[in-house]
Amino acid sequence: MANIKQIAEAAGVSVATVSRVLNHHPYVSESKRRAVEEAIERLQYSRNMNAVHLIKGITQTIGVVLPQINHPYFSQMIEGIAHRALECNYQLMLCQTNYNLDEELKVLNMLRNKQIDGLIVCSRSISLNQMEAYTPYGPIVLCETLHNSTLSSVYLDHYTSFQKAIHYLWDKGYHDIGFTLYRHNSSNSLRRKQAYTDTLHALGGQPRKEWILMNQIGIGGGANLAKWFLQMNEKPSALLITGDDLAAGFLIAAHQNGLRVPEDIAIIGFDNQPIADVLNITTIDTRLQEIGSRAFDIAYQQINGEHEGPVTEELSFRLIERGTV
Template sequence: MGNIHDIARLAGVSATTVSRVLNGHPYVSDEKRAAVLNAADQLRYEKNINAVHLARGKTETIGVILPFVSHPYFGTILGGIAAAAEKSGYKLMIVQTNYHTAQEIEAMDMLKLKQVDGLIITSRECPIELVEDYSEYGRIVLCEALSRDFLSSVFVNQYEAFKSALSFLKEKEKKNIGYTVLRMEGKSSISRKKAYEELFGELRSHWVFDQALTIEDGTRIAGEWASLTDQPDAMVITNDFVAAGFLLECRRLGFSVPGDVSVVGFDNHSISGALNMTTVELPLQQLGEIAFEQVISSETSHKEVPFQLVERGSV
């Protein structure tokens, strides 16, 4: 595969003329343009896209850091990012980290190495101070409730969303409420504990079930719930897929929903409607779209997206 100097020799023109033709500049005669394009075709020339990006100062690519590609929560956010990116002519570089700090740092290095124009971090494990350090290399957007001078953010108020589910159950005269989390020490988990203790006082630790991510986790947690001698009479569950697994397994074990246990999920995924399950709707598609608009903007902003409780038949 030839370079522009090879093309220039074959076409009998200068390298400057070749560059003008290949980059679509005017003021080149039709004869010379045809000679350059013919020579480029003969030599099977392809542009060095990295060099083009370097010259332009941008890649028109946005990096997206997420812990799990296949999980519906992050998949819906990603869908919103992708839809907005397509409309604006951008490509995405997606990195799955599994909440490993080293992988998050490796992904942020893409910004430092100018491989992407900006980064959207849907969830993270590494310290916020480290993320701030990388902001000197380009735009970074966080999908969490943080207000920092050099980092944009878009978020659902997880504390208020969880509190709304608890308040709803309290209004329904449910007093013994358990809940699930993905990680005990995660930021959302800390917010959930704070909301619970504000409404109900001291939390019984064995009413909190962790590692809740998939339908299979919901099935497991239902078994753990069933084995308790002091079972909660209501459960607020991490997401609709975990809630679906929990609900279906409870029924398989002979328990009634909502007779023996009420269930509230999160996200308002279509599976919650199919199972007639109460849930807290989080506008994750919209959140992803806003995150993309923030990452290509020159201004730092912080935006909150609303949530709403959708009442169905599981409470």
């Protein structure tokens, strides 16, 4: 590895001058600063990138906070982020947090400590207030509905998507509607619950707490969902299932139990996963890949000084009509 002395020799300056450049000291002539930077470039065959990052002040790395990698919801988002990162010559620092607060703070501190240039938060446990305190250290982009914040966000509004899906079911004659949620108190879950209550009240329907099932996830959760449905005395006639893999698992279990879809139970899935296409499941396209790529672009533009202040961007969803309603 080229050390500071070799750089000084190659640049024809003193070691102290190299130190000053490395530490962004103001009293260095422009010509000497350039000479040092060029020497480092020239010696790149053995340069330590940590030294280069000290000089440039950027790492060409974006952090991504997500609870879990191996889940279609998040892996679609990462796909979108990774695609744009590749095109922009950026690396991704992937931080699987399992919704652990300490892990989320650790990543925020990576931003403060200049180990990453910006941060994309796919989902979080930490409060917005806590996160906003890190705004001065670099761009932070959240993937959830957000207004009046110092943080940026790109999202699809889950209030509106639930509202639209309920209207669609209502118009098709399904008035007894239930739904699934993975987390009780996530920002997206709270908006979905609110939309459920508001929309059914507005339509003259009956929101019912016993028609909400929590904590089921993935295709493997479908059997639990079917069991829950079969055990109820008063059953809903339609379900919003927040994840096409869970909807697919339910559909398969429903068939195995002799239920007809949509005659006995209509379903709308979410996220437009490939399995929904294969099994002809009506779904809401939540555009996860695009949310990921837009989140990267917003962070990238802010790193490069193209935006002052937070950016808020809402993508519109679409309902894909297939055979389960």
